[in-house]
Amino acid sequence: MTDDASPELRASDADRERVAEVLRDAVAEGRLDMEEFEERLEAAYSARTYGELAPLTRDLPAAGAATPPPPVSFTKEPARSGSWAGRIVGGEGSSSGAVAIMSGFQRKGRWTVPKRFNCFAFWGGGEIDLREADFADREVEINCVAVMGGVQVVVPPGVEVVVRGIGIMGGFDHPRDDGPSEPGAPRVIIGGLAFWGGVGVERKVTRAEQKRLKEQRRQERLERRESRHELLRERREQRERRRGY
Known part of the structure; x- marks a missing residue:
């Protein structure tokens, strides 16, 4: 460091x-x-x-x-390669908004987020899951109005999130463990109003990514264990050579 x-x-x-x-x-x-x-x-x-x-x-x-x-840049870089290269697809988006009045809504799975997505929740709730979504632009805006209700926004790691919402006897949560965005990843701006309600934002990986990370951590543990064993063997050999001298 x-x-x-x-x-x-x-x-x-x-x-x-x-x-x-x-x-x-x-x-x-x-x-x-x-x-x-x-x-x-x-x-x-x-x-x-x-x-x-x-x-x-x-x-x-x-x-x-x-x-x-490296410091976070406020100018989005174009996608060079990798997982984000094919997820900025352009177009109008597959869904422009959602309403939940004493009910609920979901936008999840494979869908295209438009440049602006409007949602309204009154005595109800909604879930907007962006982990498997495509994006109509490199910068999209999700406008949430929650009145005695709530909206949960789930974003994948690497996406830059900007929260600009206003809470009146309510609130907008920022994602925990926020880190620098990945090159080529979209920026998601979350705004709107929460009155006696709330808008939460959290980062999660997909189940497939969770499985991959779990397997990766398992392999790393095995490699670290093998490395420790190798070091122990080397130390024993060094001690034996010194005794031989």
């Missing part, structure tokens, strides 16, 4: 892995004993912020492994 990185910034999986790599090099070079290495490695993988990662490599030659993410 660099000295000018804000300690309260959230650390990513890549940041934690870079710190872990520095620790593995340090134990292989004899700078850390096995007990200290395991303590620091466990702390690295459980760290949430740069402030928690920084002390783990501060006294090692390669300290600074955790670097802050």
